[in-house]
Amino acid sequence: MKQLRNINYCDDASCGIGGSVCLPNSDYPRVLVIGGGFAGLALIKGLRKHKVQVVLVDRNNFHQFQPLLYQVATSGLEPDSIVFPFRKQIAEYGNVVYRMGSVLSIVPEENKVILDKGEIHYDYLVLATGTSTNFFGLENIEKRSLGLKDIRDALNIRHKMLQNLEKAAITCNMEEKDALTNFVIVGGGPAGVEMAGALAEFCHYILPKDYPEYPTEIMKIYLIEASGRLLSAMSEKASAKTLRYLRGLNVSVLLNEVVVDYNGEVVKTKSGKVINARNLIWTAGVKGQLPEGIGSEFLVRGNRIRVDENLKVVGLDNVFALGDIAAMITERTPGGHPQVAQPAIQQGKYLARAIPSIINNRPNKPFVYKDKGSLATVGKRKAVADLGKLKFAGFGAWLLWSLVHIMSISGFRNKLLVGINWALSYFSYEKSNRIIIRSYKDEK
Amino acid sequence: MKQLRNINYCDDASCGIGGSVCLPNSDYPRVLVIGGGFAGLALIKGLRKHKVQVVLVDRNNFHQFQPLLYQVATSGLEPDSIVFPFRKQIAEYGNVVYRMGSVLSIVPEENKVILDKGEIHYDYLVLATGTSTNFFGLENIEKRSLGLKDIRDALNIRHKMLQNLEKAAITCNMEEKDALTNFVIVGGGPAGVEMAGALAEFCHYILPKDYPEYPTEIMKIYLIEASGRLLSAMSEKASAKTLRYLRGLNVSVLLNEVVVDYNGEVVKTKSGKVINARNLIWTAGVKGQLPEGIGSEFLVRGNRIRVDENLKVVGLDNVFALGDIAAMITERTPGGHPQVAQPAIQQGKYLARAIPSIINNRPNKPFVYKDKGSLATVGKRKAVADLGKLKFAGFGAWLLWSLVHIMSISGFRNKLLVGINWALSYFSYEKSNRIIIRSYKDEK
Numbered sequence: 001m002k003q004l005r006n007i008n009y010c011d012d013a014s015c016g017i018g019g020s021v022c023l024p025n026s027d028y029p030r031v032l033v034i035g036g037g038f039a040g041l042a043l044i045k046g047l048r049k050h051k052v053q054v055v056l057v058d059r060n061n062f063h064q065f066q067p068l069l070y071q072v073a074t075s076g077l078e079p080d081s082i083v084f085p086f087r088k089q090i091a092e093y094g095n096v097v098y099r100m101g102s103v104l105s106i107v108p109e110e111n112k113v114i115l116d117k118g119e120i121h122y123d124y125l126v127l128a129t130g131t132s133t134n135f136f137g138l139e140n141i142e143k144r145s146l147g148l149k150d151i152r153d154a155l156n157i158r159h160k161m162l163q164n165l166e167k168a169a170i171t172c173n174m175e176e177k178d179a180l181t182n183f184v185i186v187g188g189g190p191a192g193v194e195m196a197g198a199l200a201e202f203c204h205y206i207l208p209k210d211y212p213e214y215p216t217e218i219m220k221i222y223l224i225e226a227s228g229r230l231l232s233a234m235s236e237k238a239s240a241k242t243l244r245y246l247r248g249l250n251v252s253v254l255l256n257e258v259v260v261d262y263n264g265e266v267v268k269t270k271s272g273k274v275i276n277a278r279n280l281i282w283t284a285g286v287k288g289q290l291p292e293g294i295g296s297e298f299l300v301r302g303n304r305i306r307v308d309e310n311l312k313v314v315g316l317d318n319v320f321a322l323g324d325i326a327a328m329i330t331e332r333t334p335g336g337h338p339q340v341a342q343p344a345i346q347q348g349k350y351l352a353r354a355i356p357s358i359i360n361n362r363p364n365k366p367f368v369y370k371d372k373g374s375l376a377t378v379g380k381r382k383a384v385a386d387l388g389k390l391k392f393a394g395f396g397a398w399l400l401w402s403l404v405h406i407m408s409i410s411g412f413r414n415k416l417l418v419g420i421n422w423a424l425s426y427f428s429y430e431k432s433n434r435i436i437i438r439s440y441k442d443e444k
Numbered sequence: 445m446k447q448l449r450n451i452n453y454c455d456d457a458s459c460g461i462g463g464s465v466c467l468p469n470s471d472y473p474r475v476l477v478i479g480g481g482f483a484g485l486a487l488i489k490g491l492r493k494h495k496v497q498v499v500l501v502d503r504n505n506f507h508q509f510q511p512l513l514y515q516v517a518t519s520g521l522e523p524d525s526i527v528f529p530f531r532k533q534i535a536e537y538g539n540v541v542y543r544m545g546s547v548l549s550i551v552p553e554e555n556k557v558i559l560d561k562g563e564i565h566y567d568y569l570v571l572a573t574g575t576s577t578n579f580f581g582l583e584n585i586e587k588r589s590l591g592l593k594d595i596r597d598a599l600n601i602r603h604k605m606l607q608n609l610e611k612a613a614i615t616c617n618m619e620e621k622d623a624l625t626n627f628v629i630v631g632g633g634p635a636g637v638e639m640a641g642a643l644a645e646f647c648h649y650i651l652p653k654d655y656p657e658y659p660t661e662i663m664k665i666y667l668i669e670a671s672g673r674l675l676s677a678m679s680e681k682a683s684a685k686t687l688r689y690l691r692g693l694n695v696s697v698l699l700n701e702v703v704v705d706y707n708g709e710v711v712k713t714k715s716g717k718v719i720n721a722r723n724l725i726w727t728a729g730v731k732g733q734l735p736e737g738i739g740s741e742f743l744v745r746g747n748r749i750r751v752d753e754n755l756k757v758v759g760l761d762n763v764f765a766l767g768d769i770a771a772m773i774t775e776r777t778p779g780g781h782p783q784v785a786q787p788a789i790q791q792g793k794y795l796a797r798a799i800p801s802i803i804n805n806r807p808n809k810p811f812v813y814k815d816k817g818s819l820a821t822v823g824k825r826k827a828v829a830d831l832g833k834l835k836f837a838g839f840g841a842w843l844l845w846s847l848v849h850i851m852s853i854s855g856f857r858n859k860l861l862v863g864i865n866w867a868l869s870y871f872s873y874e875k876s877n878r879i880i881i882r883s884y885k886d887e888k
Binding site: 021060061062083088100118152163167169170171210211212420436438 | 464465466468504505506522523524527529531532535541542543544545561562595596599606607610611613614615616653654655656657857860861864868878879880881882
């Protein structure tokens with residue numbers, strides 16, 4: 001495949017006029033991909049040898065490995081270990097260009113997308129914009145709690161946590177010390193469970209060393225889940241084991257409990273419970289991140305875009321959606337696929353075959369998701385695994401979890417960094433450097 | 445030495461009243477150290493076995509290894525490799541407490557310091573607050589250029605640089621592309637020289653790989669120095685060699701040239717030169733960072749505090765200053781000691797012996813600085829060394845430079861990370877992940 005990028009490169013006269021983004025000329029159809037998460041990246045990788053020009057647009061210049069955000073939040077890993085620059089990724093792909101930008105709106109009737117920095121015309125558009133935290137309209141909570149959906153969220157949690165620990169060292173008021181060091185996590189899915197486990201380990205291993213001025217029992221961690229069990233997408237066995245693990249780590253798990261309000265100091269629940277905590281982490285829901293131009297007629301529950309069995313947006317001709325933002329509603333998947341990495345990656349790979357087929361007028365088989373199983377970890381040597389009929393927990397599950405995650409991270413350098421950090425932390429319970437680089441400001 | 449921190453720990457009644465910062469009770473005199481740079485940290489380390497209570501106050505929760513800031517700015521190292529949390533440092537020191545805070549003012553007549561978060565009384569006060577960038581009153585430049593004095597400066601440079609490279613990819617206007625990718629560095633001291641060298645290597649090894657859309661000659665680097673030679677604190681030989689190295693790396697070095705104005709797009713010099721550049725890095729001067737309460741009667745040129753031969757502030761009884769902020773004016777050092785790491789570390793060690801002597805009414809010999817020589821690097825395998833009469837350059841100097849810097853960084857984990865990064869980069873010319881986490885906003 002010949003290099004497209006340096007051939008027929010635009011000059012002032014041929015492009016960029018009328019507010020267009022500067023792009024290389026190409027004789028091949030242009031596939032514009034919005035979002036470089038698991039889905040977008042798998043798609044691009046698959047398209048790299050096909051006769052298309054791929055343009056990747058993302059507001060960040062890096063791919064994020066979301067499953068490990070909680071480790072960045074709790075100072076277990078540094079951000080650069082779990083993000084990977086797009087330009088490094090595509091350096092070997094001759095037909096892919098990256099442009100940094102935020103999508104303002106989509107104009108399907110003109111086959112163009114309007115970014116904050118100009119327009120891009122497409123032959124095929126792929127929406128892979130993922131989800132953001134859903135606060136379900138609870139404004140007080142949205143203003144004062146922290147989500148955990150991207151790397152900035154993770155750093156906000158880390159900075160706020162470390163700042164509050166320092167504030168607690170300065171005050172002599174025991175009640176304030178207590179509130180500053182208490183954590184409430186809302187949502188008992190994988191993000192909430194893993195966050196609670198990591199905080200509990202921080203409390204157990206780091207706090208007494210770094211903050212000898214506190215009594216060890218000062219930091220309390222609450223995990224609040226609206227349904228009757230944790231990790232409700234996994235087996236009953238995994239849920240029960242996870243609950244036992246977390247309680248063993250002194251996490252107060254409240255099931256069938258709903259958080260209704262937060263004033264920055266006191267968390268209130270539906271049943272009337274009141275918890276003093278200056279740290280509230282919200283992992284209780286997500287919603288699709290939609291650019292303008294995709295009206296409600298294209299959407300289903302949770303702001304997801306309805307797609308057909310070939311991932312084409314229902315109602316549009318040359319527009320596709322995949323990953324968390326897409327919902328393929330079929331008899332087998334009445335609620336769409338689970339919003340996790342595996343379906344996103346499989347859909348990306350599928351579409352990388354399907355788009356060239358469409359270009360060449362060949363038929364496509366429908367997309368079929370292969371569930372490879374689920375893993376979740378609670379802490380060192382503690383994890384649960386559901387692999388089809390095989391369900392297990394403990395050291396083996398934890399080892400498998402570690403292995404799967406290291407293998408999935410992009411790039412040799414990142415695998416090495418994560419590996420070293422985990423090895424150091426495994427043998428010493430030492431975490432990476434707990435530093436506050438940007439101070440966190442309370443009210444957004 | 446018994447653990448002070450957990451003994452007689454304050455309760456609500458005994459401290460923190462009237463706006464005091466919560467601190468453990470102690471029967472020993474309190475030494476309050478403001479600033480945990482090279483000087484402050486060496487002092488604390490030296491005091492750890494003496495019968496004093498040491499309170500360290502710093503607005504950051506980490507020590508910064510300033511000599512490698514330029515590598516963070518150019519994506520060679522991640523911030524966490526060159527900063528080290530104070531709490532990790534002092535975990536083994538029984539008599540040291542750390543409190544995070546900014547000093548608002550000093551009240552020597554009441555032996556107290558007022559922080560943003562409360563007051564602290566002291567028996568002995570040590571000022572080790574270092575310096576900040578000096579723009580010499582050039583407001584336009586201060587508003588639109590970037591200093592390189594702390595880790596946030598370094599990240600600002602990195603983020604602005606990467607953002608401008610992305611902006612340059614989007615525009616079709618060649619003049620704008622050019623301006624966005626040009627760099628002007630002002631100041632030919634070690635910071636400016638090392639920054640210019642690192643940028644030149646970025647331009648040479650990273651740019652063609654990551655940004656194939658640019659012609660390789662697009663990024664131009666200017667280093668502007670007011671005096672007649674680079675690294676004027678080193679030997680003539682080192683200066684000449686450095687100039688040759690930089691010109692060999694295609695850096696345009698302008699000597700005897702002064703930058704007078706910058707509107708964010710065009711740099712103007714005294715001789716009438718005009719350079720299109722959206723990136724201006726200012727390393728041309730520093731000034732002491734003074735808290736209020738140290739009036740001009742205590743100061744000499746460059747906002748430095750005048751100290752006697754025992755590092756006591758001239759005119760105050762129990763207040764000391766050391767490191768970059770201090771100026772010991774003697775016949776041998778009419779301008780004070782050089783504002784670099786070595787005098788700061790030696791002064792810290794000296795004061796760690798001098799303060800216990802004062803407490804025990806023993807006399808102190810004057811402080812004498814031992815110059816161990818100077819090192820500066822321009823790039824891979826390129827460095828200059830002045831070690832007394834021994835002056836050399838090239839691979840040997842570069843190896844020595846690398847070794848000295850790795851040895852000087854705090855902590856095993858940081859040494860390991862820096863070592864791995866340097867090894868990866870040595871063999872592959874690959875840099876660490878070039879990610880923009882916080883976007884840089886142009887006007888401050």
